[in-house]
Amino acid sequence: MAEKLRIWVAVKHGVDVNLARADRATGLVKLDSAPRRTSDFDKNAVEEAVRLRDKRPGAVVTAISVGGPAAREALRDAVAIGADEAVLVTAPNFAEWDTRAVARLLAAASRALGGFDLFVLGEGSTDHFAGLVGPRLAGELGCADIAYVRRLTVEADGVVAEKDLEKEVETVRARFPVVLTVGQEINTPRLPTFMSNLKASKKEVRVVSPADLSVAAEALAPVVVTERVAVPEVPRKQVTISGASPDELAARLKDALRAEGVLP
């Protein structure tokens, strides 16, 4: 390990799930025009990176985003939480980059810009939630990965992490370099202050292109194309049960559920 811990953290400027709207007639979600914001778990990733840095003198947190010009907003959020450096990987055709392209660019950037000891990512993005970028990055680099981390301790030459699975929690140890993915249970991201926002807005973002990272355009050609995104139609009766008293409400609901045939 380098004597100064190098922590990288990836942030995605994704579709705001709460504000995305579907076309009423077709049910298709208009992703191009949907409002975007920093993906939820990525803020947990930045928070965890910043907490680790604060325990290790000299450690540096580099936030990186792959996307279009608007991804600067995600980097601003990361710096406002406490990231030291900000890197944007971008190109005019960023919109067609799939998870493979994003992981390849993150891997190339880490190689070109000095490497990392820890690379922290959200375990899934709020909009896509494939959970692929972190493990893909580790697979491409051939380094250790621990997904679904809920508690993290840094030691001299590696990490000890609690990995959350469906029915159990594992305690797992890995040496640097290691890729970690975290969910929102790991911490509560701090709310930026006026001063931290001001600092973030002034922070210079290092902008690099795939060519700067020696990645050929063909290597980023999409292999997975999203053809449509639609909101499934689950018709609900939306019957309002009202009554003069709680008992009357309860009796009416009971009648309705008996008619539905769902009571024991």
Next chain:
Amino acid sequence: MSDEVVLCYSEETGLAEELVRLARAAAPSDGSRVRAVVLPGAPADAADRLVAAGAHGIDAVTGAASPDPAATSDGLRAVVVATAPTLVLIGSTKRGREVTGRLAGALDLPAATGVTALRLDPDGIRVDREALSGNAVAVERIVRRPAVVAVMAGSGAPTATAVTSVDRRTHPVAAFEAKTERSEVRPKAGGQLEIEKADRIVTIGRGLKKKEDLAIIEALAKALSAEVGCTRPLAAESGWLSDDHWIGLTGHRVRPKLYVAIGVSGAVQHLVGMRSSKVVVAVNKDPNAPIFAQADYRITGDLYQVVPALVKAFA
């Protein structure tokens, strides 16, 4: 349509059987082959069960067993190199999704996770998967084969297709390189409840003021012969209920006959967990709560008045 070679793997043998049945149903029948991977540490009867599910071939990897995703990925990679599949299906569990990414990254293959339906088309592999925190379904076309696709439990074809002969191969992996080391495994507290199997669920949300008040929710669940579910804050934040009660995107997905949501506002991450329920009842004091848009029967009122009345009515 050209023949497919589909490789199936899950650390959960039951899910691996589903993958085999799904692959048999999805691939053109004449020349296609469906193979199943058995890694070190799998149950002794795994290969027999996968053959019974319809696998034409079994690829047994030998070497040291390890739960490390890099080791799992290395084992699968050895089989991929030896059998040249057109498609690798992996069970979309948490481990499975991690291994999917790892394997796809190592071999530079296209990948998709959380898949609920799959079509092998001439112009690519089309998959249905959840998007927008589970509130939408995306159709993705994977333009290049082979691809690694992680399929959710419950997506498989229901019946097994018999095979007449089985091609069994062994792949010794000498340098199984685990990159992480597991020192402890702890079962999750209270992880006994299988809420997915409940016919009726009464779910409590942030409307509950204190832990002691769970008693009235439990009383209602009892009156309805229901299990108690909860939203994220009650499991992950306050810890009033264990994770096995948690319904939502990162909790459990349920589709009971009756779903009663009490004091649940209806965050999108919760709705994805209950959207497929047959009949939904919502009780909330806020008439504008998003849960009401997903409800068949809506009661606007204070849960502390409504629930005791419901307990009386259903007792």
